[in-house]
Amino acid sequence: xxxxxxxxxxxxxxxxxxxxxxxxxxxxxxxxxxxxxxxxxxxxxxxxxxxxxxxxxxxxxxxxxxxxxxxxxxxxxxxxxxxxxxxxxxxxxxxxxxxxxxxxxxxxxxxxxx
Amino acid sequence: xxxxxxxxxxxxxxxxxxxxxxxxxxxxxxxxxxxxxxxxxxxxxxxxxxxxxxxxxxxxxxxxxxxxxxxxxxxxxxxxxxxxxxxxxxxxxxxxxxxxxxxxxxxxxxxxxxxxx
Numbered sequence: 001x002x003x004x005x006x007x008x009x010x011x012x013x014x015x016x017x018x019x020x021x022x023x024x025x026x027x028x029x030x031x032x033x034x035x036x037x038x039x040x041x042x043x044x045x046x047x048x049x050x051x052x053x054x055x056x057x058x059x060x061x062x063x064x065x066x067x068x069x070x071x072x073x074x075x076x077x078x079x080x081x082x083x084x085x086x087x088x089x090x091x092x093x094x095x096x097x098x099x100x101x102x103x104x105x106x107x108x109x110x111x112x113x114x
Numbered sequence: 115x116x117x118x119x120x121x122x123x124x125x126x127x128x129x130x131x132x133x134x135x136x137x138x139x140x141x142x143x144x145x146x147x148x149x150x151x152x153x154x155x156x157x158x159x160x161x162x163x164x165x166x167x168x169x170x171x172x173x174x175x176x177x178x179x180x181x182x183x184x185x186x187x188x189x190x191x192x193x194x195x196x197x198x199x200x201x202x203x204x205x206x207x208x209x210x211x212x213x214x215x216x217x218x219x220x221x222x223x224x225x226x227x228x229x230x231x
Binding site for chain 1: 123145147149154155156157159162164170172204206208210213214215216217218219220221222223224225
């Protein structure tokens, strides 16, 4: 059974520093991995979807890498801003699971201080 | 604007009183699903639907029902809610590209915070 782990559980950085968020998974037979942002009262917002054949995906200040063989993904957020404060979740679509099912990590809560 | 809409956003109810949480999407997606989020347990899938009249259980279906009579709507029904169903619920949708193909980007609603007393 796929297990997804996110470390650290919480992170606090001063504004301007780069953020590095980690996600690991136990079953490397995946279709893709998706990073989400969760804000209180605003649901989950999709940030990046990285396919199993890709090594990285970029969107603005966000960059996600994927090393499928080692079961790891990293989300980099450059030059953090207070507006980046949120909980970040990674979710994996595993080939052994039913289509569309996502297995989530518990998330990393990020606070960016001005 | 492409979106998944859940209602209500907040709900407090009493044990045993039937309730329905609605979910609607405007992206013409075939695939829809429900998750619940609990501290320390993350998000877990309750039910999913591949298309109209096609639904199946996820990891934690006990105590829940769903129906898919229209493509855009996927309501979650709690016929006799209990305190252990107190949770944050999310509906999601995505474009279905076929079994055996990679799933597509999932879009989530804003969540429904349910408290059962």
